[in-house]
Amino acid sequence: MTTRRKRTAAALAATGLVLAGAIGGLGPSTSTASSHREAPLIASDPAADNTDLYAFVSPDRPGYVTMIANWIPFEEPNGGPNFYPFATDAAYKINVDSDGDAKADAVFRWTFKNVDKRGNQTFLYNNGPVTSLDDENLLFRQTYTLQSSFDGQPFKTRIKDAPVAPSWTGAASMPNYQTLRDQATVGLPGGWKLYAGQADDPFFLDLRVFDLLYGGDLSGTGQDTLAGYNVNTLALQVPFKDVALKGDAQRNPVIGVWTTTERNRVRITGDSALTNDRVQVSRLGNPLVNEVVVPAGLKDAFNSISPDKDAGIPAVVQRVTDPELPKLIQGIYQIPAPATPRNDLVEIFLTGITTKANGPIKADLNSQLNNKDVRASRFRPSEMLRLNLGVPVAATPNRLGVLGGDLQGFPNGRRLTDDAVDISIQAVEGAAQTGKLVDALAAGDKVDANDQQFGASFPYVALPNMGAVNSNRSPVVATEPPAATGPSASSAPGPVALKPASADQDSSRDRWLIVALSVGAVAVVLFLVVLAWLRRRARV
Amino acid sequence: MRHHLRIVSIVSVTALAVFAAGAILGLRETPPVVRTAGAAPAAAPADRQAQAIARAQDRLRELPRDHQTWAALGVAYVERARITADPSLYPRAEGALERSLAVRDNPDALVGLGALANARHDFAAARTYATRALRTNAYDANAFGVLADALTQLGDRAGATAAIQKMLDLRPGLAAYARASYDLELRGSLDRASSLMEQALAAAADPADIAFCRGQLADLAFSRGDLAGASAHLDAGLAAEPHYQPLLRGRARVLAARGLLAPALADAAKVAARTPTPDTLLEYAQLLRLAGQDPSRQLDLADAAHRVFQANGGRDDLTGAQLALARGDQATAVRLARAEFARRPFPDVADALAQALHQSGQDKAALGYARRAVAAAPSSAAYTWHLAQISLTLGDRSSALVQLRRTRSLNPHFSPADGPTAARALAALEAHR
Numbered sequence: 001m002t003t004r005r006k007r008t009a010a011a012l013a014a015t016g017l018v019l020a021g022a023i024g025g026l027g028p029s030t031s032t033a034s035s036h037r038e039a040p041l042i043a044s045d046p047a048a049d050n051t052d053l054y055a056f057v058s059p060d061r062p063g064y065v066t067m068i069a070n071w072i073p074f075e076e077p078n079g080g081p082n083f084y085p086f087a088t089d090a091a092y093k094i095n096v097d098s099d100g101d102a103k104a105d106a107v108f109r110w111t112f113k114n115v116d117k118r119g120n121q122t123f124l125y126n127n128g129p130v131t132s133l134d135d136e137n138l139l140f141r142q143t144y145t146l147q148s149s150f151d152g153q154p155f156k157t158r159i160k161d162a163p164v165a166p167s168w169t170g171a172a173s174m175p176n177y178q179t180l181r182d183q184a185t186v187g188l189p190g191g192w193k194l195y196a197g198q199a200d201d202p203f204f205l206d207l208r209v210f211d212l213l214y215g216g217d218l219s220g221t222g223q224d225t226l227a228g229y230n231v232n233t234l235a236l237q238v239p240f241k242d243v244a245l246k247g248d249a250q251r252n253p254v255i256g257v258w259t260t261t262e263r264n265r266v267r268i269t270g271d272s273a274l275t276n277d278r279v280q281v282s283r284l285g286n287p288l289v290n291e292v293v294v295p296a297g298l299k300d301a302f303n304s305i306s307p308d309k310d311a312g313i314p315a316v317v318q319r320v321t322d323p324e325l326p327k328l329i330q331g332i333y334q335i336p337a338p339a340t341p342r343n344d345l346v347e348i349f350l351t352g353i354t355t356k357a358n359g360p361i362k363a364d365l366n367s368q369l370n371n372k373d374v375r376a377s378r379f380r381p382s383e384m385l386r387l388n389l390g391v392p393v394a395a396t397p398n399r400l401g402v403l404g405g406d407l408q409g410f411p412n413g414r415r416l417t418d419d420a421v422d423i424s425i426q427a428v429e430g431a432a433q434t435g436k437l438v439d440a441l442a443a444g445d446k447v448d449a450n451d452q453q454f455g456a457s458f459p460y461v462a463l464p465n466m467g468a469v470n471s472n473r474s475p476v477v478a479t480e481p482p483a484a485t486g487p488s489a490s491s492a493p494g495p496v497a498l499k500p501a502s503a504d505q506d507s508s509r510d511r512w513l514i515v516a517l518s519v520g521a522v523a524v525v526l527f528l529v530v531l532a533w534l535r536r537r538a539r540v
Numbered sequence: 541m542r543h544h545l546r547i548v549s550i551v552s553v554t555a556l557a558v559f560a561a562g563a564i565l566g567l568r569e570t571p572p573v574v575r576t577a578g579a580a581p582a583a584a585p586a587d588r589q590a591q592a593i594a595r596a597q598d599r600l601r602e603l604p605r606d607h608q609t610w611a612a613l614g615v616a617y618v619e620r621a622r623i624t625a626d627p628s629l630y631p632r633a634e635g636a637l638e639r640s641l642a643v644r645d646n647p648d649a650l651v652g653l654g655a656l657a658n659a660r661h662d663f664a665a666a667r668t669y670a671t672r673a674l675r676t677n678a679y680d681a682n683a684f685g686v687l688a689d690a691l692t693q694l695g696d697r698a699g700a701t702a703a704i705q706k707m708l709d710l711r712p713g714l715a716a717y718a719r720a721s722y723d724l725e726l727r728g729s730l731d732r733a734s735s736l737m738e739q740a741l742a743a744a745a746d747p748a749d750i751a752f753c754r755g756q757l758a759d760l761a762f763s764r765g766d767l768a769g770a771s772a773h774l775d776a777g778l779a780a781e782p783h784y785q786p787l788l789r790g791r792a793r794v795l796a797a798r799g800l801l802a803p804a805l806a807d808a809a810k811v812a813a814r815t816p817t818p819d820t821l822l823e824y825a826q827l828l829r830l831a832g833q834d835p836s837r838q839l840d841l842a843d844a845a846h847r848v849f850q851a852n853g854g855r856d857d858l859t860g861a862q863l864a865l866a867r868g869d870q871a872t873a874v875r876l877a878r879a880e881f882a883r884r885p886f887p888d889v890a891d892a893l894a895q896a897l898h899q900s901g902q903d904k905a906a907l908g909y910a911r912r913a914v915a916a917a918p919s920s921a922a923y924t925w926h927l928a929q930i931s932l933t934l935g936d937r938s939s940a941l942v943q944l945r946r947t948r949s950l951n952p953h954f955s956p957a958d959g960p961t962a963a964r965a966l967a968a969l970e971a972h973r
Contacts, residue, residue, distance in 0.1 A: 038622045039718035041655050041685050042615050043749045044588060048713065076591060089742040263712040263743075266736065268705055268720045279712050300679035304710060
């Protein structure tokens with residue numbers, strides 16, 4: 001045996017010994033770190049969490065339309081340093097269809113970047129008072145790029161590195177949020193105005209109206225369930241001509257608006273993980289439709305498709321013409337469900353209110369088919385929030401919108417002060433086929449206005465709430481109940497618009513009243529739809 | 541050490557209570573998430589999940605027939621159980637989800653029950669729930685997530701990959717990226733797995749989700765032997781969520797790999813005290829053993845924690861087998877590992893079964909399972925090491941050499957106990973050539 005062989009044998013023996021030692025010890029090194037990895041399933045996804053869309057003619061700036069889209073409900077202003085960033089891996093879009101083909105003719109696209117100076121040493125967003133957006137104490141902030149595309153042309157960048165107003169992180173940290181708001185309100189050539197940042201959630205309601213659907217009653221309502229919470233707001237104001245068909249809002253006053261968020265598609269089969277393909281992760285237009293008109297089994301599909309595909313899905317149309325919720329209500333309140341098929345609903349949700357689509361509502365309010373330059377043959381029924389820019393700004397907006405005789409309001413677009421819940425409930429009063437009010441519904445949700453006063457100028461939304469949401473439900477900045485937005489906003493109005501318009505007089509006011517009357521005929525269902533929509537808002 | 545005595549008694553009492561009442565209140569040394577008021581430096585970011593649970597509970601007190609909120613609450617409990625490693629939430633999740641279904645058959649509750657079944661390691665049931673949910677809603681990304689998790693464990697790799705791709709096509713975002721990353725990792729594409737996890741991190745909003753992504757990135761770095769990269773991710777994750785236990789676990793692992801046994805023990809002790817699961821206790825025991833201390837108390841606790849998991853409706857014979865191995869009860873380990881493998885031929889289970897057979901002297905039987913584990917998860921240094929051990933015992937030195945070299949190139953730090961052993965074995969074999 002050579003020396004070398006001896007050495008090897010000894011080494012191997014040693015190896016064997018060492019191995020035996022390991023085996024005789026505690027056992028194998030467990031590979032539990034990779035064993036049954038439990039990944040998050042319901043991760044919060046701010047990009048997909050869009051809550052509300054508003055679109056209205058700017059009350060203080062004739063000829064300009066304001067669109068406000070909100071994301072991330074239930075942002076708490078209290079309880080330590082909360083920060084609610086926009087997603088940096090998604091594109092946020094506001095889409096406008098002016099020719100009725102259910103494809104966007106104007107697209108406004110926001111993408112966000114983080115400017116993060118925190119390193120790995122702290123998770124705090126500021127390390128001292130923040131008095132301006134470029135304050136060095138502000139360790140984390142976001143900027144955005146806004147791009148726009150018209151008539152299918154390539155996107156053009158309108159502004160880069162525009163500032164986002166941060167989440168409010170405390171009175172000591174941000175003593176004057178209005179300053180930050182003002183610095184984040186940006187003007188662009190062409191008269192555009194932009195705001196991105198935190199705001200009070202403008203939606204006001206009492207979520208407990210859901211009691212209706214779960215066998216309860218409305219006795220406990222009257223509290224604004226969203227009072228005190230904040231949202232992330234994207235607001236945009238542009239001249240009519242930038243969104244109206246052929247730039248002519250006189251001839252073509254109706255637009256349809258919806259928001260989407262998108263991410264790049266990822267593939268795990270094949271060579272390349274990233275593609276240029278985009279996946280739409282959420283969609284929101286007329287908020288009444290998303291959960292209800294669409295069957296439960298299709299709601300995720302609906303979030304992922306573009307409006308031009310809506311009418312091609314038989315299940316969606318079938319659901320519109322034969323909705324489920326009136327039957328539920330019938331079971332609870334013995335209000336007979338209207339006879340099906342509900343072609344009136346097709347008109348409300350998929351075409352806009354018009355006499356030109358053979359629908360049962362004999363009025364022209366907010367369908368692109370009423371635009372003079374629309375080619376009717378290319379019109380495609382689809383779900384979006386439709387707004388007639390030609391309806392004059394109401395001097396005293398009525399929270400009940402169209403059904404309160406104020407045709408500038410919801411469901412003709414949507415203003416911040418429109419009471420989406422009670423509009424529908426009052427509609428029930430005037431339009432139920434029995435002619436009788438369901439007493440339990442008369443007062444609606446008893447929340448008639450937002451807890452914070454809206455602003456008179458862009459971006460209109462109230463500053464973020466700064467008090468603890470859950471301590472006493474009286475936010476710091478709300479020192480007194482907000483003034484009514486108009487005389488009719490706080491008094492319970494008689495359903496003026498629902499009285500028969502006895503004569504076809506020549507004033508435009510009366511013409512709109514007829515529209516309102518016609519709309520009332522389908523309002524029962526609007527109410528039901530609102531309820532279901534609210535359920536979406538209330539999800540965990 | 542006072543901790544541990546306290547925990548021993550608490551766990552013992554608690555384990556009894558569990559069998560009686562199905563709850564393990566008081567098991568934890570500290571609440572998993574500590575919220576402090578104000579903007580003091582120690583303040584934790586808002587716990588959105590806790591807020592969502594509280595809102596759902598409030599709502600259900602008034603609206604006990606709101607099936608959607610019941611389903612959402614059940615799912616939130618499952619997520620909470622995952623983050624806090626607290627199986628006592630399983631029965632509560634089950635109650636909420638059953639309540640939802642009792643009001644109305646709905647896919648959200650089915651998805652929740654599927655997620656719960658996955659958490660309890662009942663992967664076949666999870667597959668059934670997900671399939672039922674998809675029958676109602678074929679575009680439900682969450683249902684595809686549950687299905688993917690189940691199929692992965694059940695050994696249907698192609699099916700799992702397809703389900704994950706569906707999830708990516710429907711709802712690209714953290715939940716889909718995390719699963720896609722894992723799928724790529726299992727297939728050995730560590731780089732792509734890491735870049736998808738980076739994407740998940742970019743999509744993460746909640747501190748717990750950020751921490752999860754950082755933890756996965758750290759694990760991926762560690763599994764490549766990149767201790768510095770792992771360390772950086774762990775620090776960043778702990779800055780976002782100081783209470784997320786898997787990050788502390790990872791840090792203990794990195795410290796031990798660097799030979800810093802004392803701080804590693806401190807981290808492992810903290811983790812085992814806060815989330816006393818069989819995994820964390822076994823890891824702690826292993827480090828104690830390495831430091832020349834008696835690990836038997838931790839093994840007792842691990843047994844108790846395993847019983848708690850089972851008392852809350854879980855079934856996990858893989859952990860049972862590992863506990864038996866740690867005790868030197870090879871026969872039980874083989875029996876349990878076989879039972880688990882029959883239910884889910886997942887690489888981890890194949891590896892554990894191979895180890896159990898190897899240690900009970902059945903190396904010929906062990907060889908096939910060890911090879912299977914290595915083939916199914918080619919980037920695991922622990923599996924190649926285990927295969928090398930079996931090959932050596934069978935006298936197949938050339939195969940052992942190949943596997944030991946793979947172990948070294950994959951991750952020489954894979955285990956503070958076995959890593960040095962593997963290195964010595966490789967040195968000996970290479971010297972012999």
